[in-house]
Amino acid sequence: VLNTGLLPLDPLNLWNLSSNKPEFRFINPIANDTSFSYSFKIWDNPDTSSTPFYISLTDEIKLFENYIDWKPNLSLIQNNQYWLEGKSILKSEENQSKTNSLFLSFTATNRNVIDTIAQWQIFGRNQLEQGTFNDLCFSKIDEKDVLIIDSVFVPYKIAGAALQSKRFSDINVDGTIYITTPPTHRGFNVIVLSPDDFSAKRLRVFDTWSDSSDLSSDSTSIKFVKFLRDSVEFGDYLLLTTCDESSRLLNYHKKLNTTGSMDTLRTVLKEYGSALIDSLELSSTFTMLARRGFPELTKELWSGIGDTCIIQGNFIKYLKNGNYITPKVGPAQKWFSINNLVKTAVDSVLIEIVGLNKNMSPVSLKSVEFDENIDLSDISADEYPYLRFNIYLKRKESTDNPAFGGLKCSFVPSPELAIVKSQTNFLENNILRADDISITYQVENISKRGNANKSNSLLTNTTNELKNVILESEIPFISRNEDDEMQFQFDTEQLNGNVSALYEIDLKNQLNELYSFNNITLDNYNVFEDTIKPKIKLFLDDVEIEDGAYVAVRPHFKVELHDNSRLAVESDENLKVRINSRIQLADNTEDYEFISKSKERPIKAILSFKSDSLDFDENILTVYATDASGNRDTLRLSVFCSLNGFIKNLGNYPNPASYVTTITFDIKAPGQENKATIDIYDI
Secondary structure (H helix, E strand, O other): OOOOOOEEEEOOOOOEEEOEOOOEEEEOOOOOOOOEEEEEEEEOOOOOOOOOOEEOOHHHEEEOOOOEEEOOOOEOOOOOEEEEEEEEEEEOOOOOEEEEEEEEEEEEEOOOOOOOOEEEEEEOHHHHOOOEEEOEEEEEEOOEEEEEEOEEEEEEEEEEEOOOOOOEEEEEEOOEEEEOOOOOOOEEEEEEEOOOOOOEEEEEEEOOOOOOOOHHHOOHHHHHHHHHHHOOOOOOEEEEEEEOOOOHHHHHHHHHOOOOOHHHHHHHHHHOOOOOHHHOOOOOEEEEEEEOOOHHHOEEEEEOOOOOEEEEEEEEEEOOEEEEEOOOEOOEEEEEEEEEOOOOOHHHEEEEEEEEOOOOOEEEEEEEEOOOEEEOOOOOOOOOOEEEEEEEEEOOOOOOOOEEOEEEEEEEEOOOEEEEEEEEEEOOOEEEOOOEEEEEEEEEEOOOOOOEOOEEEEEEEEEOOOOEEEEEEEEOOEOOOOEEEEEEEEEOOOOOEEEEEEEEEOOOOOOOOOOOHHHEEEEEEEEEOOOOOOEEEEEEOOEEOOOOEEOOOOOEEEEEEEOOOOOOOOOHHHEEEEEOOEEOOOOOOEEEEEEEOOOOOOEEEEEEEEOOOOOOEEEEEEEEEEOOOOOEEEEEEEEEEOOOOEEEEEEEEOOOOOOOOEEEEEEEOOOOOOOOOOOOOOO
């Protein structure tokens, strides 16, 4: 089902085109010359609301049976991208119009050197957006649009208060609440986050107030300091807030001079980048965000009266991987290479080449580092007429910034065959059954770049009774913009009545054509049955007999059935001879023989035999003939046998004669072996 009046043929989307006097070719699969008009526009940007770069003129557009050519008289800037809009306008009988459009992008290049090669190119933001990308975003490298691995914001909130009327703690990362009140988490509330995905590695609450009656036996502050020293790895994020009272146990251990003292805690947190930890005292609030090994990134708040302290913002999550999937490329009859259009860190960019077979099923062919040039000549275009490229970017370190800026793929496009229906020629379209019919089809290759190798074609002739005569033929090599004729000649014995002639080319899609609707045509012709009676010739002793003839007593009979049809008469049931009242058969004659002349004509069959003796005087001979179509005829004549021989009608002509004269006579005798003597005198 075709729902558009205009399809691209050359260029296809993202192909290159000659910058000097470019030529465009389109197909309208439902067109006829009178009902459609066309218009084309070129932009130097994808915004069709802007002023077009060029608008087609009527005399630049040429309509052909199978395609439309537009040859604008303009020059384009080499290596620039352009956008083409084509419209077909269908005029109805009510003078209403229906418009169908196509829109594609192409790149102007110098295509004169090798104009059979297509360069499929995707480059720049407007073209790259035609692909599919995940976890990538646009950036710039040397003023060129590129895709890099995206970074996402991870929101966080760290809050706490020591004041008895407000005391609470709250730590929330990316919507996940790790600590909240109630219940009250007295002391230091601590979460350690992974720098890779900001997931929680550790969650601890250290009660540094302590309800113990013997503070010297409570080692919570020692464990807290040890945790900060040993359990937070380089690069990890530390989220910390106090809740309620948090300093009593630390101050007590200061007197004991242990590692759980306030002084030791201050020393450790200063290594994290804290500048406010010295202010921590009874009934104060302290909130902190730090990253181990990066003290300059530390954020902190302190309230000496235990009021609420809130630190909130967003982490930047540097995604490690991203991928880009190009639109499909092709169809091709030969693959050449890929070129990387923006040089980046090769070891961080991988390209997977995916082949799409004739069923459009994807098959991963190879994955390689995306170097400047990748050879594709080892990929069979017969097996994989389309390719798709998956680009994988990998960030090994957060400071890495691999990028993909586009690629160019070079290949020979597939040809595009089309049947020129107006040139279908029936030598006759009303055929006597079993006669040969001759049908000629014209096939053209309307591709501007791809030559067509040999392919197959099929002619299926089907009657109303669903009888088929199927013929196969090979289509020869056809160069781009050239055509050839295919001729079929066959007999129609197996057909009758109205016959549908379905001609199909490139049935198995050997050529990887883009379109197939122009590979089929349906015509009709008529095969009629013979209605003309056959003719009979009767020979006795090799002489054609007429009514009233004198014959030998035991003549040799030969009967010929003549007919205008090539249908074979194959049985002696179609040819019978009666002598007087007796049918002549193989068991009552001598040398009985029936010969079918198959499809020869006019003689279709011969029956010969030697009969019994005829009656003297009159004999009635009756011959019944039926041709292969059932048409009948009867020959009835009388012959005579003479008991004694005599001569009749003796004469010569001319007479008199100077040099030559012809002597004629009829001999009436009971046998052909009789001899007559003629005396000739001059005067």
